[in-house]
Amino acid sequence: MAALERQIFDFLGFQWAPILGNFLQIIIVILGLFGTIQFRPRYIVVYTVWTALWVTWNVFIICFYLEVGGLSKETDLMTFNISMHRSWWREHGPGCIRRVVRPSAPGILDDYSYVSVTGCIIDFQYLEVIHSAIQILLSLIGFVYACYVISVFMEEEDSFDFIGGLDTSATPPGTC
Structure with missing residues (x-):
């Protein structure tokens, strides 16, 4: 949900690099959840590797x-140097007062304007840092959980008796 929220605000700002990263994050989280539900440790391993990359991106x-x-x-x-x-x-930060100043010089397009922003409670760069810090925290929690799930899956694979009846610690039937 945090990645989806971040994706929306990055779309509003036309920030293509974070949009791509958020999209991959959402897809890999879905893959990790699918791997957990379907008992597919390889999918969860992909999630753990991606989580390390995601933490690096957020740093x-x-x-x-x-x-x-x-x-x-x-x-x-x-x-990606495509737009400004x-x-x-x-x-649009909390408390920001946005004032649009239209250029008065002749020959300048009407669409072009200067935006003055004042009165922000918290500067935009700190909001972006908070978003990234939350992503790092959630990723670290997800990484620990994914490692735990992988270890449980591997433990279950090792303890499963595929043939049946070959458990050496059990007493054979008919003996005391």
Whole structure:
């Protein structure tokens, strides 16, 4: 549900890299759930590997919005340099007052405008960091659960008597 919520807001901001990542996250979570229900450990292993990649991606997003290591949130990296769109939260965060200023110079298209945002309770980059931190927390919980489920499935496979009656610890029938 958290990935779906994040997907919606990334669609509103036309951020294509996070949209692709969120889509893969949703698909892999469904695959992991299917693997758990259908007793398919390989699907759960795929989920655990993806979870490690997902945590790495979210750490990158945190570094991106906090401008760690030469990254800049002002670049078009999240849109694959296709458009000038930014985080939806930039203009629509809690408490933000958005003011559109139309250009007065002749010859400038009417569609082009400057947006001034003031009064935000929390800046957009911190909202994006909070979203990524929540994703990391949920992923770590999912990773631990997936490892547990895999170990249970493998334990059940090892203890299953395929032929029947060959359990050496049991007393054969008819003996004392």
